[in-house]
Amino acid sequence: MKSLTAVASLVALTALVAACDTHSSPMAPGRLSLNAELADYSDWTTPVNLGPVINTAGDENRPAISKDGLSLIVSTNRPGGYGGLDLWVSHRASVDDPWGPLQNLGPNVNSDSAESAPTFSPDGHRLYFHSAKTGGCGAIDLYVAHRHDKRDDLGWEPAENLGCVVNSPYNDAGPTIFEDGHVTTLLFTSTRPGGPGDFDIYQTTRVGDEGEFGPPTLVPELSGPFRDTRTTISRDHLELIMSSDVNGRPNGIGGQDLWVSTRAMTSDPWSTPVNLGPTVNTTFFDGAAALSFDGTTLYFFSNRPGGSGGNDIWMTTRTKLHGLELARAK
Numbered sequence: 001m002k003s004l005t006a007v008a009s010l011v012a013l014t015a016l017v018a019a020c021d022t023h024s025s026p027m028a029p030g031r032l033s034l035n036a037e038l039a040d041y042s043d044w045t046t047p048v049n050l051g052p053v054i055n056t057a058g059d060e061n062r063p064a065i066s067k068d069g070l071s072l073i074v075s076t077n078r079p080g081g082y083g084g085l086d087l088w089v090s091h092r093a094s095v096d097d098p099w100g101p102l103q104n105l106g107p108n109v110n111s112d113s114a115e116s117a118p119t120f121s122p123d124g125h126r127l128y129f130h131s132a133k134t135g136g137c138g139a140i141d142l143y144v145a146h147r148h149d150k151r152d153d154l155g156w157e158p159a160e161n162l163g164c165v166v167n168s169p170y171n172d173a174g175p176t177i178f179e180d181g182h183v184t185t186l187l188f189t190s191t192r193p194g195g196p197g198d199f200d201i202y203q204t205t206r207v208g209d210e211g212e213f214g215p216p217t218l219v220p221e222l223s224g225p226f227r228d229t230r231t232t233i234s235r236d237h238l239e240l241i242m243s244s245d246v247n248g249r250p251n252g253i254g255g256q257d258l259w260v261s262t263r264a265m266t267s268d269p270w271s272t273p274v275n276l277g278p279t280v281n282t283t284f285f286d287g288a289a290a291l292s293f294d295g296t297t298l299y300f301f302s303n304r305p306g307g308s309g310g311n312d313i314w315m316t317t318r319t320k321l322h323g324l325e326l327a328r329a330k
Helices: 006-019
Strands: 037-041 060-065 071-076 086-091 115-120 126-131 141-146 172-180 183-190 200-207 228-233 239-245 256-262 286-291 297-302 312-317 320-325
Touching: 060 297, 060 312, 071 115, 086 115, 115 172, 126 172, 141 172, 172 228, 183 228, 200 228, 239 286
Parallel strands: 060 115, 060 286, 228 286, 256 286
Antiparallel strands: 037 320, 060 071, 071 086, 115 126, 126 141, 172 183, 183 200, 228 239, 239 256, 286 297, 297 312
C-alpha cells in the first residue's frame, strides 16, 4: 500500500514551494511538515514474530520504537515487574543487530498498577504513556517522564500526570506525540462522553516546549461507532496507522485490525481509515502499532498463532520505492 498518492504528493509539494522563503523561522502550523518525505512504498511484508528474547508466555503489547531504531519499549506482564503491566526496554547496538534482553524501566515509570502504550517525543527526551495508578484524574490517565540523556534507556525521572485539563474522569490512553513547527500535538484515545464510540480519538495542542496542553477536541474523521484506539504517525505527519475493531468499519478482518489514514497537508482532515489488509491483519487481534522514523518498519502486537504466548510483538516491513526529501529553506 502506498502512503500517499501521486496527486496528494504533488499538492503537498506545491504548497511547500509556495510557503518557503529565505527566512529560517518555524513554519506555521497547518502547512506541510518541515522535514516532509514524499515517498511511495512497497506493500507491507508478512509479519514476523520478534522471538523469545522479546516475547514470553505472557502478554507483550503496545510497543514504542525510538527515533534511531535502537530502543524498543513494550508493555508486558512478565515476571519481575512491579505489578500488572510494566514498561520494559530492549536495546540493540545497530539496526542490523538483534534485540537485547528486556529491562524494566523502574519505579520512576512503573507502579503496582498497569503502565502501557509508550511513545517517544520527537527529541527522545520524553516518554508518554498511560497508567491506571492511583492519584490521577480518572480510571486511566496520560503521563510523561523526562530524561536528560536520550540514549540512557533507564535514565527516566519520575513520571508526571498530564493533569486534568488533558485527562478526564474517564479512560484516557494510547498517546501519540508529534511536532509541526512550533506546535506540539498529542493524539490519544478516550472513553469520555461526546464521541460516537466507546473509545474515540482526541487531540490537544500546545505552543512551545514549556506551554500547557489545552482542552482536547474530538478527531471526527478517525472516530466512529467502533473502538478506535492506539495511533502512530509518520515523520511528515501525513500518514497515520491506528487500531480499530471491525464492528462497523467495512472490510475488517479480525477482532481488531490495523488501519491507515493519510492527508496531503497537516491542515487537512485525515482520510477515511483503510484496512491494511490480510497480509498484516489476521482473523485474530492485531493492534497498537509503532512506525519507525524512516517509515519502513511497523511493530505491533497480535495474539495470532505462531507466537510465544498470549499477545506477542510482531514486525512487518516495506521498502521505500522513491521519494523526495524536502529541506528547510535557508
